[in-house]
Amino acid sequence: MPYDLPKAYDPTQIEQKWYPFWEQGGYFQPQGDGKPFCIVIPPPNVTGSLHMGHALQHALMDVLTRWRRMQGRRALWLPGTDHAGIATQMVVEKKLAAEGIKRTDLTRDDFEARVWDWKAESGGTIQRQMRLEGVSVDWSRERFTLDEGLSRAVREVFVRLYEEGRIYRGSYMVNWSPKLQTAVSDLEVEMKEVKGKLYHLAYPVVGRDETLVVATTRPETMLGDTAVAVHPTDERYRHLIGARVRLPLVGREIPIVADEFVEIGFGTGAVKVTPAHDPNDFELGKRHNLELVVVIGKDGTMTEEAGAAFAGLDRFKAREKVAQQLEAAGALVKIEDYTHNVGHCQRSGVPIEPLVSEQWFLDVKPLAEVAIQAVRDGRTRFIPSSWEKVYFDWMENIRPWCISRQLWWGHRIPAWYADDGRFAVARSEAEARQKLELPDDAPMTQDADVLDTWFSSALWAFSTFGWTGDPTRDAANPDLQTFTPTDVLVTGFDIIFFWVARMMMMSLHFTGDVPFRTVFVTGLVRDAQGQKMSKTKGNVVDPLEVFEKYGTDAVRFSLVSAVTGANDIKLQESKMEAARNFANKIWNATRFTLGNLDDHLEQPTWQSTPSLADRWIKSRLTRVTQEVTDALESFRFHDATLTLYKFFWNDFCDWYIELVKPVVSAPEDTPERSATRGRLAAILEQALRLLHPFMPFITEELWQQVSRQAWPDGQRPTSLCIAPYPEADIANLDPAAEREMEAVINLISRVRNIRAEMNLPPSAQVELHVAAPAPLRAIFTAQQGAITRLARAAAVIGHETLPDLGFCARSVTPEGVNLALPLADLVDANTERARLEREITKREKELNQLLETIHRPGFAERAAPEVVAEKQEQRGALETQLAALRDTLATFG
Structure with missing residues (x-):
């Protein structure tokens, strides 16, 4: 035999053989001059390893890319990884802790150097694993969100947005992670159901023999209360609006204010207001010009403003102590069991602490309006289209984006501060000096914060192609002009807000076009029981295994x-x-x-x-x-x-x-x-x-x-991955051949089914009698050799109608061909009768299910005409088969 193909299929050996061949041959780089086709990979975290979600999405992207490449498209699937600010810093800090070193023991430059060292040694895990998947990405174009080119794009975008007045700095309520010591966005907060307590507290009204009862799940925050609020139309409290209450344990007098935010029918109708530790209270406090009293610090412990009895305590320890002292003071009315949702930091798992902090924000509302319209106009479509509504709902209610993070790893905020308090947002320190008109030797300090990781990944669809923001340079960039906008984004529904929406906003604003034409949204990969995979449950499936x-x-x-x-x-x-x-x-x-x-x-x-x-x-x-x-x-x-x-x-x-x-x-x-x-x-x-x-x-x-x-010799491509994808030439369609062969196949299949059900041994050669119209009989005669061989029939004998053959096994094909196998010496008649009854029952069930569909209200009006016709055709075939089977059964008496 002139071919070398082992008897046993060994996938491991084959997979190790071909990927190096493809990569070294450059087959994954754009080929030829066909119409471009481009996908950018959702960049996995540089800290990451392959999981089943990656395996699914990478497989889908690879199917699309290989298919388009074989179609002659100039296909590019661009790979890369995300620097993953929080995740990467956590990994490196754990490694340092194992050496007995804290991050703060190092200078920032030394810590960043350690992170880069870690990336060089261990940061390529997922790339190696991706090669095992067989992904046809162009590794020569691999990008990293902290590459110089991408970093330059980040600075350019930040400066422009600042100069447009869309980026600003200010003190606002943010989601603070005490463990990570940084602000996190709303999207990085996971709501978890928690079984806690509801504490009812009595605040005495100053100058009156009355108390106001408020309820809270966080009694430790009452130390920072600066008001109690009631609804202005609540008859129970209208006489108290403008009066003051005395804060238990603290003794501070705070006002009773009226605000429509308060729900009359919820709880007691009176709510404590802690503007420094609750986002709703923060907004209420701004409306009433209330003082901010910070009683919980960024590390999750009580501050000095909480009082000497509580300062330095962990916030949850303080909760217990506050409750004890309130009870001792007679201010604790009651405690109830209470189940409620509490925001947790996705990365660290600890409860979020709402805190007022000076941060950088991006006003995305105007950008969102443009991105909404791009989807409404069909410039970008979601598949399935149902995800468009989810996209619209979030974009239409979008809030300013807190883009700063208190980390050491990431894109540093491009803002520089002079000793006199002035600052400049600039592309470089030199540009900042120029803007501030400072001499070269004047001291300057760059902002210590870094940008939210999603800020840089929002630029991924154009920064990866070398976008600079300079129209002349960008017009001369062949990759940028050829491959953007990209064609398809394959992603999970869980990052539509994190990433897809933000890419839409940034690309439209800075390139004037959408980042991709189609967003294909995948579901989650769950375990066999439909549960979400998690290490805690122990049901995670490793793709490599x-x-x-x-x-x-x-x-x-x-x-x-x-x-x-x-x-x-x-x-x-x-x-x-x-x-x-x-x-x-x-x-x-x-x-x-x-x-x-x-x-x-x-x-x-x-x-x-x-x-x-x-x-x-x-x-x-x-x-x-x-x-x-x-x-x-x-x-x-x-x-x-x-x-x-x-x-x-x-x-x-x-x-x-x-x-x-x-x-x-x-x-x-x-x-x-x-x-x-x-x-x-x-x-x-x-x-x-x-x-x-x-x-x-x-x-x-x-x-x-x-x-x-x-x-032909000399024309064969060197690899299948660049061979042409087959095209359907309708001239090759042969409906007659398909109908004729289907009739032969159905005939053979019916005989095989009978032989199996009747337990006929392979050696048992029986005559096959068929009753069919003359054209079909001619086909069966022409194909007699195949039919006798594959059906193990002694002969194929055609009839216009079946004669009396004595005891036979009978059946009917979908084409209405009646067939009979004489079995007088081979099978018990009772067994055959039972088989026919089972087959009739089966066909009756199929027909009833079909009739339910056909007679369903509105089916004929809403279904496509070809679907209605197909169902009616199936109905006719089943009724014909049933009639023949019943006739056969009747011959048994």
């Missing part, structure tokens, strides 16, 4: 086949095992094909009287090519994989190979054998090209050998 167990191609195929819209995916290893079996099936079919090819096989000639099987498979391949291409154009990944699976497993392996096996395996070299072998190789070669985007490793391995027979 299942790659090793089932093969990367199989895992990719199973993931992609599970994508139906943005529905969550249940990760079932049984599906991966089925995909591995699918790979084995293709492997074995290819071994059979290669085992029956010659070194110098002639190119297949379809005009030289191809058999019905040849005409059928060629038409089926054309139809499958059309269906897969249409499915990919519409992002119907499940449909594409299902179509390919059925074609390979059923049409090609189970039927076509079996139908042509006697010819291709014939011992004598004849023109018919040579032509049939050539057609077999040609069909398989095209089918491997169809499948390649989904299962790149196995298809490359097999195609390299099969394609030797399918391509």
